[in-house]
Amino acid sequence: MVNKNARATNPLLGQDHWNIQLDENGRLKHFLTIEGLGSEILTEILDTAENFTSVNNRTVKKVPLLRGKTITNLFFEASTRTRTTFELAAKRLSADVLNINISTSATSKGESLLDTLYNLQAMQTDMFVIRHQDSGAAHFAARHVAPYISVLNAGDGRHAHPTQAMLDMLTIRQKKGHDFSGLRVAIVGDILHSRVARSQIHALNTLNTGEIRVVAPRTLLPADIEKLGVKVHYNLQQGIQDADVVIMLRLQKERMQGAMLPSELEYYQQYGLTSETIKYAKPDAIVMHPGPINRGVEIESCVADGPQSVILEQVSNGIAVRMAVMSMTLGANAGAGTAQTGDDK
Amino acid sequence: MSLSKALIIRQGRVIDPANGLDAVKDVYIKNGHIVAIDDHIDDEKAANAKEIDASGLIVIPGVIDLCARLREPGLEHKATIASETIAASKAGITTLCCPPDTDPVIDETAVVDLINQCVKDAAHSHIVCLGALTSKLKGEHLSEMAALKEAGCIGVSNAKQPITNTLVLRRALEYASSHDLTVFIEPNDPYLSNEGCAHEGAVATRLGLPGIPDAAESTIIARDLELIAEIGARVHFGRLSSARSVSLIEQAQKQGLKVTADVAVHQLFLTEMDLSTYNSHCHVLPPFRELRDRDVLRHAIANGIIQAVCSDHQPHEDDAKLHPFPASEPGISGLETLLPLTLKLVSEETLTWSQAIAALTSTPAKILGLNKGHLSVGATADLVIINPIKDWTLETDNMNSQGKNTPFLGWNFEHQVQQTIINGRLIK
Numbered sequence: 087m088v089n090k091n092a093r094a095t096n097p098l099l100g101q102d103h104w105n106i107q108l109d110e111n112g113r114l115k116h117f118l119t120i121e122g123l124g125s126e127i128l129t130e131i132l133d134t135a136e137n138f139t140s141v142n143n144r145t146v147k148k149v150p151l152l153r154g155k156t157i158t159n160l161f162f163e164a165s166t167r168t169r170t171t172f173e174l175a176a177k178r179l180s181a182d183v184l185n186i187n188i189s190t191s192a193t194s195k196g197e198s199l200l201d202t203l204y205n206l207q208a209m210q211t212d213m214f215v216i217r218h219q220d221s222g223a224a225h226f227a228a229r230h231v232a233p234y235i236s237v238l239n240a241g242d243g244r245h246a247h248p249t250q251a252m253l254d255m256l257t258i259r260q261k262k263g264h265d266f267s268g269l270r271v272a273i274v275g276d277i278l279h280s281r282v283a284r285s286q287i288h289a290l291n292t293l294n295t296g297e298i299r300v301v302a303p304r305t306l307l308p309a310d311i312e313k314l315g316v317k318v319h320y321n322l323q324q325g326i327q328d329a330d331v332v333i334m335l336r337l338q339k340e341r342m343q344g345a346m347l348p349s350e351l352e353y354y355q356q357y358g359l360t361s362e363t364i365k366y367a368k369p370d371a372i373v374m375h376p377g378p379i380n381r382g383v384e385i386e387s388c389v390a391d392g393p394q395s396v397i398l399e400q401v402s403n404g405i406a407v408r409m410a411v412m413s414m415t416l417g418a419n420a421g422a423g424t425a426q427t428g429d430d431k
Numbered sequence: 432m433s434l435s436k437a438l439i440i441r442q443g444r445v446i447d448p449a450n451g452l453d454a455v456k457d458v459y460i461k462n463g464h465i466v467a468i469d470d471h472i473d474d475e476k477a478a479n480a481k482e483i484d485a486s487g488l489i490v491i492p493g494v495i496d497l498c499a500r501l502r503e504p505g506l507e508h509k510a511t512i513a514s515e516t517i518a519a520s521k522a523g524i525t526t527l528c529c530p531p532d533t534d535p536v537i538d539e540t541a542v543v544d545l546i547n548q549c550v551k552d553a554a555h556s557h558i559v560c561l562g563a564l565t566s567k568l569k570g571e572h573l574s575e576m577a578a579l580k581e582a583g584c585i586g587v588s589n590a591k592q593p594i595t596n597t598l599v600l601r602r603a604l605e606y607a608s609s610h611d612l613t614v615f616i617e618p619n620d621p622y623l624s625n626e627g628c629a630h631e632g633a634v635a636t637r638l639g640l641p642g643i644p645d646a647a648e649s650t651i652i653a654r655d656l657e658l659i660a661e662i663g664a665r666v667h668f669g670r671l672s673s674a675r676s677v678s679l680i681e682q683a684q685k686q687g688l689k690v691t692a693d694v695a696v697h698q699l700f701l702t703e704m705d706l707s708t709y710n711s712h713c714h715v716l717p718p719f720r721e722l723r724d725r726d727v728l729r730h731a732i733a734n735g736i737i738q739a740v741c742s743d744h745q746p747h748e749d750d751a752k753l754h755p756f757p758a759s760e761p762g763i764s765g766l767e768t769l770l771p772l773t774l775k776l777v778s779e780e781t782l783t784w785s786q787a788i789a790a791l792t793s794t795p796a797k798i799l800g801l802n803k804g805h806l807s808v809g810a811t812a813d814l815v816i817i818n819p820i821k822d823w824t825l826e827t828d829n830m831n832s833q834g835k836n837t838p839f840l841g842w843n844f845e846h847q848v849q850q851t852i853i854n855g856r857l858i859k
Contacts, residue, residue, distance in 0.1 A: 121637070200753050220755035221639035222709035230753075243757065245639030281639055309642060310633035 106228055116228045116237045117411045119246040120288035128292055132256050134410035135403065141178060142405055151413050152181035155212045160202070161240070162188045162218045167377050167401060168240050168250070172215045175408035184211070203227055211235060213416060221245035221281075236415040238408075244281050244308075250376050251285035253407040255293060257400050258331055261372050266295040272319075272326045272367075274301040274357060275335030275384055278308045278346075282376045283335060291315045301325030302357065305346040322357050322366075329367040333374045334359050337384045350383050360386040364394065372396045437461040438855060439477045443485025443816060447492060448789035449805030458490060460812040463855035467808060481857075485816055488849060491788050492804050493525025493813030494770055495795040497693050498669055499744035500762075501527070501558075503549060504542075505534025510746040510833040512546075513553035515766065518831035520858045522767045523815035523848040524742070526557040526796075526803060530615070531568065532590035538563035538574045543582035556853055557813070559799060561588040561615055564603050570594035573603055577610050585799055586667075588615035591716070595621070597654065604664040613665045613800065616655060618676070619717065623647035628757045630718040634703040640757060643718050649675040656683045659690060667798050668692045670743055672717035674727035681736045691798050692736065694728050695743035696772045697763055701725075701838060711752040711759035712838040715743075729781050738794040740787075742769040746834020764834035768825065770815070771844040778845060812855035821847040 107123065109115040114127060141149055157176040161169050169185065176183045186206070197205075199218065206214070213236045216224050221243030228237040241247040262269055271290055277283045277300050290298050291314075298316045300307065312318055319325030326332050337353060347353050359373065373385075373395045381387045390397060438460040445456040445468065452468075459467040459477060467476075496519065502510040519527055529546075531537035537546070537560055550558045562579030564587045566572040576587055587607050594600040607614045624647045629635040631642025652668060656679060659666050671677060671694050680692050697715065702722050705713045713719060731737040745762025752759045773791055776782045782790075796804030803811060825842050827835040851858040 198750070198754065199758075218755065220757045221641075222757070223755040225709050226755045242755070243639050244641070284637070284639060308636040309631045309644075310636055313633040314637060 106225065113417070114411070114414050116224075117248055117415055118224045118228055118237065118239045120248050120251055120285050120292065121246075123292065125292050125294070128252070128255065128289060131252050131407065131410050131414065132259060134414060135252070135256050135406040138406040138409040139403070141409070142402065147178050148180055149178065150180045152176070152179040152416055155181040155416060156184065156210060157181045157213045157215065157412065158184045158186060158206050158211045159215045159240075160186045160188075160206070160217070162199075162216075162223075163241070165217055165240070167404065168217065171401070171404040172238075172240060172408050175405050175412055178405070179409055179412055181412070199223065199226070200230060203231055207232055207235060213238065213412065215240050217241045219243055238411060238415065241281055244279050244284070246285045247281040248285050248289075249404070249408050249411055250282050251289040252411070253400055253403040254286055254333070254374060254376070255289050256403045256407055257374065257396050258372070260399070260403075261396060262330060266290065266293045268296050269330045270297045270299070270328060271295055271331040271333065272299045272301055272329040273316075273333045273335065274322065274325065274359065276306045276337055277302050277311060277335070278306045279338070280335050284314070286333065287314050287316055299325050299329070303347070322363055326363070326367045329371055331372055331374065332359065332364070332367050334379075334385050335376065336378060336380060354383055358384055358386065359389050361388050361392075364389055374400060377401070437477070437480035438483060438812075438852065438857070439472060439480040440483045440485045440490055440814070440816065443488045443490035445490045445806065446784050446788050447806040448785045449492070449793035450807060452806070453785060456490075458806065458814070460852070460855045463812055465806055465808055465810050465812050468806060483816070483850065487820075489817040489819050490806075491815050491817065492792040492806050493815055493851065493853065494523050494791045495526040495528070495799065495801070495804050496524045496744070496766070496769060497528050497739050497741040497795045497798065498530060498695070499524075499527045499742055499766060500532075500746070501529055502746060503533070504545060509748055509751070511553070512549045512558070513555070514831075514833040515744070515746065516553070516555040516558065518833075519766045520556045520851050520853060521831050521848065523770045523817070523851050524556060524766060525813035525815070525851065525853050526559065526801065528585075528795075528799060529558060529560050530588055530590040531561050531563040532592070536563050536568050537561070537579070537584065538566050538568070540575075540578050540582040543579060543584060547583060555858065559583075559585045559801070561586045563587065564589040564607065564614060565594065565599065568592040570596060570599055573599075573606055576607055576612055580610055580612060585801070586613040586615050588617070591617050591619065593619060593621045593651075597658070600655070601658050601662065604658055604662050604666070608662060608664040613667055613798070615667045615669055616651075617669050618648045618651035618655065620647045620651050623650065628714060628718065628761070629706055630703045630720045632703055632721060634706055638706065638709065640706070643716075645673040645675045645720070648673055648717055649679055652676050652679045656688065656690070659683070659688055660686070663689070665689045669741070670695050670698075670717060671728065671737060672698055672724065673720050674724045677727050677731045677736055681731075684736065691738050691794075693739040693741050693795070693798075694732070694737050695765065696740050696769050697743070697765060697838070699725060699729050699732075699740070699776065700772060705838065706756070709756045710838060711754065711756050712763065712836055712840075714752075714756055714759050714761045715763055716761045729776065732776075732790055733782055733786055738790065739798060740769070740773050740790045741795070742766050744832075746832050747836045749835065752836050762836070763838065764830070764832045764836045766832055767830055768837065768839050770817075770848060771846050772839070774817075774846040775844065812852055814852045815848055816850040816852075818847050818849045820845065821849075823847050
């Protein structure tokens with residue numbers, strides 16, 4: 087008899103950081119980071135998501151793929167868009183959804199992440215969707231949960247936000263075609279603290295994007311960022327010159343206190359995307375933003391709402407991409423789940 | 432510790448860098464002291480002595496560890512003086528130096544007395560303490576250093592707590608040198624470290640871990656060296672991690688400043704690359720830096736810029752590491768790997784036997800001002816007998832420390848401590 091809730095032995099050792107995402111057949115078991123996944127898997131996610139967009143456009147927006155499965159959204163950080171689209175994605179796949187909001191939960195009473203996971207695991211969860219303030223939290227969870235459980239990373243610290251990157255890739259593919267090799271993509275803003283930027287960079291590189299640039303003052307750029315395969319620009323005009331895609335990142339107001347920037351006004355003047363500065367990009371460039379947007383801080387309203395903006399399409403694509411990843415990972419884990427049930431009788 | 436019966440260690444290769452000795456010898460120990468070292472000691476003279484056959488084995492002075500946190504008083508759920516001194520003695524460490532950041536802090540003589548009492552009751556090896564440089568380690572008021580020295584503290588330190596007020600630091604250095612106390616500094620600028628948990632560089636960027644730049648260490652060393660040049664205080668910089676720091680220390684030594692330095696042994700083997708699995712056992716402060724830093728640190732020992740290698744022992748309960756990397760507690764349980772890792776550098780021909788043993792025994796003794804770390808006739812009989820061809824693997828089951836938190840689990844070693852002798856007594 088296998089104890090479903092037994093702690094894994096020596097969990098800190100051995101397991102390969104990147105391959106932990108794949109099962110023995112090379113299928114996606116957890117979705118923790120883009121890094122280490124090949125273009126075949128990324129393309130499979132995008133193709134599957136493309137199919138689900140048709141479900142989302144039907145009057146009855148539901149398929150029975152994950153009926154009887156329980157998905158737990160475990161959010162240790164505030165989120166609106168990501169949590170609701172994960173919830174909608176799960177519901178459209180007919181899964182049961184449990185939303186854990188951490189401000190009202192046990193960790194505020196001192197419970198560790200591991201104990202929270204074990205308790206929810208004891209309630210027969212099939213999948214955790216985790217957002218956590220610490221980089222590596224999703225890997226930590228994947229390494230410790232029972233083998234039949236899948237973990238999806240909904241954002242860990244500054245490290246990764248892979249479903250956001252994939253919904254961005256889907257949006258770019260819909261607008262600019264399947265071949266990324268001729269594209270010039272600029273990511274503008276707080277790269278230092280951005281898990282979105284890191285995942286986008288890995289995804290764009292894996293999909294063979296022509297040129298990737300990051301644009302920010304040095305205070306908002308992490309050390310050796312060029313080693314991730316990007317060109318660094320400190321100047322907005324040069325950074326978005328002739329770009330096909332301009333991705334704006336949100337500027338958190340806390341950054342002013344950390345002496346990272348002198349003022350919102352100066353940031354907007356230097357790095358804000360306005361009806362004037364957008365002219366440096368190609369005329370048919372698309373403007374993206376992972377949200378929530380700060381109008382007048384990093385982007386002018388008329389650009390955010392303008393014809394080049396695809397910000398709301400990103401949100402819609404978020405549901406399809408999350409449905410795709412959920413169905414793929416629970417599909418890969420289906421065998422383990424069945425065997426487990428047998429053992430329990 | 433009571434006196435013991437006589438011992439004679441026969442025909443071991445005795446390596447004693449302080450006396451320039453590396454030869455096969457007999458060592459005769461009586462009443463807790465070394466009585467004779469000779470090519471052959473007569474059976475007659477050694478009558479009634481217990482004989483230990485050390486042929487094919489290596490005999491060195493007991494290891495002196497410049498920095499080991501024993502967690503007592505204050506954090507006994509992590510480890511105790513009893514548990515850690517057993518681990519130390521079995522690992523060949525006969526003297527441990529404890530920094531003052533216990534709870535309560537060693538800034539009053541009462542705390543020194545408390546620790547001395549614990550040591551008397553429970554310790555299996557020698558322990559010396561550093562007193563706090565400032566009251567409560569807050570970096571604001573000087574501690575009663577003279578009284579602490581009187582109570583037994585052999586140096587002063589602010590441990591991992593920074594002194595950001597340079598005037599306080601200057602006065603602390605002046606006051607310590609008035610009382611002939613060495614100041615032990617663990618250089619770290621808290622503003623630049625900024626709650627980071629990994630070396631600022633490509634790996635931390637990829638993993639999204641908040642970074643600690645080299646400058647967090649080197650700016651403090653540079654600042655402190657300017658004060659030392661002016662005051663002439665005797666200062667030891669502990670736990671260096673970067674090539675920049677080594678070059679600053681080297682320049683200062685060339686200028687004739689009385690500065691010494693040590694490195695934690697794990698810094699000589701692991702780098703930022705070892706963080707790539709988010710292995711929380713690799714969460715240490717200062718962080719593992721780049722391969723180049725590791726190599727510069729290794730060569731600095733060979734060149735004598737860094738004089739000592741220590742364990743930087745920080746035992747933790749298992750739960751302390753069962754968190755996502757940034758939330759896990761930093762530190763490695765290092766007593767049991769100090770000697771075998773350092774001797775790996777001999778196998779790799781980075782260090783000679785003499786350099787490696789000196790960095791573990793005679794030079795840390797000199798830094799602490801102890802008449803230890805050598806095998807002169809008349810010295811306290813603290814020795815270690817090492818089997819140099821014994822393959823073994825570090826596993827939690829064969830660790831004696833209460834803390835099993837080490838990234839070296841599963842590593843293979845070829846030097847094993849066969850017997851430790853403290854005060855002339857065999858450690859079981």
